[in-house]
Amino acid sequence: MFLLPLYVLCSLAVWSGLYALLCRISPQRGPEWNCRLVTLTHGVAIVMLTAYVVFVDGPWPLTHAGSENTALQTSALCVCLGYFLFDMAWCVRFGSEGAVMLGHHAASIVGILLALLTGVSACETCAVIFGSELTNPLLQARWFLRRLGRYDSLLGDAVDLLFIFLFATVRVGVGAAMFYCELTSPRTTVVMKLGGVVMYGLAWVFMVDIGRFGYKKTRMRYKQWREKRKDSEVDRCHSDNKNK
Numbered sequence: 143m144f145l146l147p148l149y150v151l152c153s154l155a156v157w158s159g160l161y162a163l164l165c166r167i168s169p170q171r172g173p174e175w176n177c178r179l180v181t182l183t184h185g186v187a188i189v190m191l192t193a194y195v196v197f198v199d200g201p202w203p204l205t206h207a208g209s210e211n212t213a214l215q216t217s218a219l220c221v222c223l224g225y226f227l228f229d230m231a232w233c234v235r236f237g238s239e240g241a242v243m244l245g246h247h248a249a250s251i252v253g254i255l256l257a258l259l260t261g262v263s264a265c266e267t268c269a270v271i272f273g274s275e276l277t278n279p280l281l282q283a284r285w286f287l288r289r290l291g292r293y294d295s296l297l298g299d300a301v302d303l304l305f306i307f308l309f310a311t312v313r314v315g316v317g318a319a320m321f322y323c324e325l326t327s328p329r330t331t332v333v334m335k336l337g338g339v340v341m342y343g344l345a346w347v348f349m350v351d352i353g354r355f356g357y358k359k360t361r362m363r364y365k366q367w368r369e370k371r372k373d374s375e376v377d378r379c380h381s382d383n384k385n386k
Contacts, residue, residue: 146216146258149216149217149220149224150220150223150224150227151224152220152224153220153221153222153223153224153225154224154225154227154228155224156224157180157184157224157225157228157229158228160180160183161176161177161180161228164179164180173232173236174236175289177229178282178285178286180225180228180229181229181278181282182278182279182282182283184222184225184275184278185278186279187221188218188221188222188225188271188272188275189272189275189278189279191218191221192218192222192268192269192271192272192275194214195212195214195215195218195268195272196268196269199212199214199215201265203265203266203268203269203320204319204320204323206265206329207263207265207266207320207323207324207327207329207330208262208263208265208266208324208327208328208329208330208331208334209262209263209265209329210261210262211257211258211261211262211263211264211265212264215264215265215267215268216258216264218264218268218271219254219257219258219264219267219268219271220258222250222254222271223251223254223255223258226247226250226251226254227251229247230244230247230248230251233247242344242347242348245344246344246348249337249340249341249344250274250341252337253267253270253337253341254267256333256334256337257334260331260334262329262330262331262334263330263331263334266320266323266324266330266334266338269320270317270320270338270341273312273313273316273317273320274313274341274345276308276312276313277305277308277309277312277313280301280304280308281305283301284298284301284305287301299363302356302359305352306352306356309349309352310349310352313345313348313349314345314346314349317342317345318342321338321339321342324338325338
């Protein structure tokens with residue numbers, strides 16, 4: 143237990159050091175660009191790590207919620223906690239996020255801390271991290287496409303579609319099953335169950351915003367398609383009249 147703060151501090155130092163290195167290498171890109179590169183790196187790394195923890199090393203979170211933490215689960219949580227501490231500090235420093243996202247970060251930090259300090263529930267906490275971070279690389283890819291001027295393209299549409307699909311099916315759909323198992327597990331502590339309520343509630347807050355965004359973008363793309371089709375028909379009519 144006494145080594146946990148050291149592990150978390152090492153993780154915090156790694157993510158902070160990576161950010162400092164990126165800022166030194168490409169200062170012209172700006173702080174947010176470099177911070178999002180760190181976020182992308184963490185997202186890919188933690189998804190791979192928690193995927194191994196959940197699907198290979200075990201135990202299965204849907205049947206063992208509230209069980210004692212394993213060494214690998216603890217390591218994964220320390221890696222993730224160090225990143226969230228870095229990102230939370232960066233967001234507060236630059237004021238880049240709103241209250242909902244800051245609340246999500248704070249809830250994640252508290253949830254991971256509780257799992258580490260109590261020595262239980264890392265099983266389902268790693269599963270929640272996997273589901274939450276699975277869509278993160280797509281979110282960062284969307285931002286980078288915007289900055290590079292390539293968002294309004296087929297690639298941008300594909301990224302948005304995959305993001306919405308994964309968020310709805312994994313974070314909300316599969317998340318509902320995980321949430322139910324956590325609430326009904328006799329091993330899970332009351333405080334972790336309350337944390338599950340907060341995290342799943344935040345997932346639905348994000349889902350509502352994503353649903354609105356998807357609806358607006360679909361309407362916009364349909365309108366653009368109708369206008370293109372109309373212009374194409376007008377051009378064809380002009381061409382036919384000229385040939386006559």
